[in-house]
Structures are given as structure tokens and as C-alpha cells.
Amino acid sequence: MQESIYKTEKYRYTAIRLIKDKRGIFGIPQINISADFECEITKDKGLYYETDGEIVFYIKHFILKDACLISIEVEQDENYELKHVLCEGKYIKFDHINSCWKFQIEISGLTGPTRTLFAHTILREDGITLRVEENDIGRCAGKYSKDTYPQIQIEAASHYSFAAREVLRRMGVARYLHNNSLGYLLLLGFETCNELHPDFPPHWHLIFRWPYFCGSQAPHIYIDDEGRMTHNVMYIDGISGVCRKYQVDEWCKFVDMYGANVLAFRVVEDGGMELTTPGGNVYKISSYNKEYGVKVYCSNSYLGHVVLKNDTDKGKLQVFWNDEERSEDSYAESVEYDPYTGAIVKTEIMHEHKGLI
Template sequence: MSGALTRRTLLAGASAAGLALTLPSAATAAEPTAYAAFRLVRTRPDTPSVPEITLPAGYTILAGTRYSVASRAEYYTFVTGPRADAVEVTVRWPGVAVETVIHQDTHLAMRPDAADGDRFSFTLPVRQTSADANHPTLQVWSIPENVPGMNWRIEHNDPDRVAGPWTSVPWPAGEVRSVVHQLVAANYICHASGLVATAAAKGHRWVLMGFETNNTLHADNPPHWHISYNSGRDFSAKTHNPHLWLDREGRNFYNGMDVTGLGRLRYYVGDPAPMYDFIGDANGGRGNLTCTMTLRADGGIDIAPPTGPAYAIAAGRDGTLLAEVSVLRDGAPWLRIATVDRVRFGVTAFEVTGLADPGESVSRVLRYDRLTGVITR
């Protein structure tokens, strides 16, 4: 049984319905309606199935297939009812061993039923103001860096957790592998080019994100990633939000950039995609240039700040972006980056090789809770 682990406040903050029963409760009807999601993580992945869930009177399972989801690795669902800090939930799942229960980024304590080995209970806080505020329950991603000017996260995708649209398409193995190389490369470029420092000085930030394959609150497909710019502290500010679509060899082939006030701007290989800071009236009210991104013929991305050398994420030695990526500075080889994400062990390893200066070579291991993404060391 699990103790408490807690994680992020960055975000506040589903396809077989379970059977929910009700029992008497002392919940006060005058309390506002609240929501809570939980994930039942199986000890071993197997054929998806649905447990029996018993709730106190006044609480129900939220209707809709996106709110009750079975995968090989787990089952998640959403509860709604009067706001309460402690709602007793009982689960009976014949023949299925449950490793842990996740709510937000916390492992909830499980209490086995001595008279029934298939039954257990736990205490669920039901206090979120909307279903969407339960995103962290479903998200399995880590935040290697959150500093002024830069917010970077890595999504940890497991084929046994797929949900929503990902259940009807082939597993995107190449894209899942490549996106982590490219996120690490983009982080190096944003720092070395001065983009992070410039954004921080304005109270702005760059945001690096991959994609999720298990979250029905966010149907995050097809495979893509982001090098986004918030002209403020978060996505409530005016934003340039590129969606960089990936093919099976990890190549970027389309940039659908959502821009506040303009909708989606579409860019393809060779099309310069300028991004601005929304300060002042220049460039049609979009402000000052922050950088220009251009998709490359090799599937990489040229990233050019307004001043100083241009950088690029480029294909690796095999001509794809699957096993590794190259990073260019002013057109010359600078770094080679390869990563491995062992999602079932909670370990991501980065190997950075200095091509211009071997002294820049470094290895890093990121250890995280494999079920929440919370970095442990």
C-alpha cells in the first residue's frame, strides 16, 4: 500500500463505464458540487476490464465515456457530488490485483477488506471545481526545469495506458522516442541562444512540451510537440503555440501555430514561422520578434533568434531523428543528443556529446515516480 507523494500546482487540474453503487453518507447537500478523479493501477497489465465501485449516497460517477476509461494498465473514473475532504470509496475488482490508487499526484492509502480479497477501500478528497481541474490525476509527466523564462516538461507515454483516440491507431513508437531527444535539444538551444534570458527579462517564458496518449480530457493527437512562447506567466497570456507534427521517423513536417487573435497559422518545410512578444504595435500588433522557426528538409527545425548565431535541431547520423538528433550552431555541428525513457521503471537518461568541444559532453539520469511523473531525484 502506498504512502503520500505530492507534485505540481502548474495545472489545476476516459473508455468503459464502471458500475457505481451508493451507500449512506453524512455529506451536506448545501455543499457546492465538486469533482475528483482517481486511477486504479493494476499490478500487471492485462485485458481491460471494469471494476465495481461503491460510493456514498449523494455521489455518482460522472456520465460520459471520456470520464470512465479502461486500459491494459489501469482504470480511471471521475466522481461528482457535494464538496468534501474525505469520501469513502469501495472497489471490488475480481481477479485483478491493484498496485495503487492515484488522485492528482498523490498515492492514496488502500485498505483491504479482510473478508473479501477482491475488495478494498480508500478515502478520496472531492473538492475540485470542475472535471478539468483533475488533469493532474491523468497526467504522467515530469518537469525537469521550471525557471524564469523556461518551463519544460517531458510526457511519459506507455502503450499499456493508451486511451481515447490512441486506442484505434498504431502505437507511435518512433514519435514517442524522438520527441524526448528534441525536447532536450530545444532546451539547450533556448538557453544557449539567449532566448530564455530575454524572455525572463520581460516576464515571459518559453514552454517545451511533448504529447500525451492516456488523457481523454486532452485528446493530444496526432503525435506532435511544442516550442511555445507565452507573453506572460502562463497560457492565459497572449501566446504563440506551435504544434510541431511528427512522422514515424521523428521528422517534423508541419507547424500548426496557434496565435492569440489570429487562430492557426500553417507552415510547412521551408516556411519561416516568426514568433513575437506582443509588446508594442510592431508587426501588425504582434510586437517584437522573439525567434523564427523553419522546418528543415531533414525533418529538423532551424531556430534563429533576432541576433546572434542561428541554431538547428537536425537529423542524426542515420538520417532520421529516432535514435538521436544533432544540434547545429551557426551551421556547424555543436551537440549530439540521445535519450532513453524507461517509463515502466521511472528513469529517463540523457546523453549529450559535445561535437565542437568534448568538454560539453554530459550524461544525466532523471528518476521519477513512474505513475505520476513526479521527479524523485
């Protein structure tokens, strides 16, 4: 018997983002949906809310195949115009008819958690993947608010990620992992714009991702109000409930899938971090400072510092590495991205940029 095109074993919750052309809390307008299959707008906590910049709602529907469309009408609000509609990282075309904004979304083949709220800029090189969460105070939700917006911690997390990238390059550990098919190192910050992913309190991640995920070591390195690292809680991906807290000065070791040591790091007393490889030098990443960013050392010798500038309204990230030893190795990396999705539009790297900062 031919398998039915419909799968009805479970539901999916698909998020929709309505981007307003001006910021403010105006109240959620009347939203109506229509489809030739069972679906509904869910108003459970975290699935139906307004922020300064957006209105977010989720549609509960079966997981279906083929051409499955939902028609959506949003009553116009006199306080603002609808600037964009986003669903699953895509811009949805909408029309303005009879005081309503009208559009359709296709839910055919959508599985797994909805990715609509992701605003991630992802940079990859052999052995290293770095993700910048493009947080914005106009989209903060969940445990984050305008009154307690963690701007310093957001800046610190991004600086630590890029400083760690520089250290991992110099160590050669990323290239080693890539060349031997042992996985990669994943550098992440935290996000403030997703009710269903509180990502709280502020932290950043230095993850050793194994080739088949399960067994990956996933540290969460927490950051205080001044941007200093405080401690690390490491989880093991694919093994629920397994974690360990590492205090200041306690080394956290990464091992590969064959049990060999790959990398070790620890948070130190001044809020910075030290990293080393078996038989290698000890590198240090200083705690974040708003003036000079993050300094990098090798065996107590100063190597240089990383400074970031990120304009989330315009979608432009600038990364500056000032190399103390070799000015020709200094660089300015510019990344232009979509401010609502984080998708990269353009990248450029310029060397010998001293004097630009």
C-alpha cells in the same frame, strides 16, 4: 450574511486511477461510492474505461469546501491485485476488507479540470520549462492504442524538446526573457494516456508563454511515422479559434507583449528545424534518428548531438549531450521520477561522459 461553505454553481469531474499489479484487460469491477452530498460515477464516453495497466473512472460532484469525503468500494477481481490508487497526483491509502478494496477521497476545494491522469516530469531553469510526458503503452487511451502506439513519435518529441533546450541555452534567448520579465519558453511533447485530451496526431510544442498567458504563441509541430517534423500549426492562448498553419520552410515568428521580435523557427524539408534570433546565428536541429538521436548545428557547423533513454517502467530518464567542440561541455543528465505521476525523485548531472553512450 455569512457566505455558505458550499458552492453549488457547477459540477466537477474528478478522476480516479486504479493501478493493477499485472497487465491485461479483465473487465471493470463493480464500483460503489457513498457520500453525504450529491455525487455519482459517470459512465460517459472517455470517463469510465480500462487499459492494460489501469482502470479509470470519474466521479461527478459539486464543487464543495470543508471536509467533503467520498467513500469508495471496489470489488476484488481474482485476476489481479490492486497495486495503487491515485487521485489528483496523490497516492490514496486503501484497505482490503471482505473481498473489496476500500478507500476514501477528499474533494474539498478541488476546482478546474482533474489532473489525475497527468504523468509529467517537469524540468525548469531560467527562461525555459521542459515537460516530458511519461507515456506508457499500458496506459494508452483515446485515439491511441496498443496496435498503433506511436513509440517513434514519442521518442522524437522528447529528443526535439531536449535538443531545443540546448539550442535556446546557446542562443541566450531564454536568459534574455527571464532577465527582462518577458515570460519563458515552454517545451512539451504529447500525451497518449488521457481520453479527455486526445493530443492527436503526434506533435511537440515550442511555446512562448507570456507573463499573463493570454497572447502566448503556442505552436504544435507535427511528427510523421518516421519521427520527422512535417509542419506547424500555431495557436494564440486565450483567443479561441485563432491559429495559422506554417508549411515547410515558412518562418514562424515569436513576438513579445510589446511587439518586438524574439525568436523565429521553421520546419525544413528534411524533417528538421531551423531557429534564429534577430541578428543571430541560424541553428539547426536535425530530424530524429534512433541510432544517434538528434544532431545540432550552428551556421552549418556541427555542434553535437542529444540522445535520450527513458525507462517508463522504472522511472528513469537519461539525457546525453555529446559536445563535438568541447568534450568538457558534454554531460549526462539523469532524472529519476515516479512512473505513475512523473514527479521527480532525484536528478544528477555528470560532465565529460564520453564513452558512456
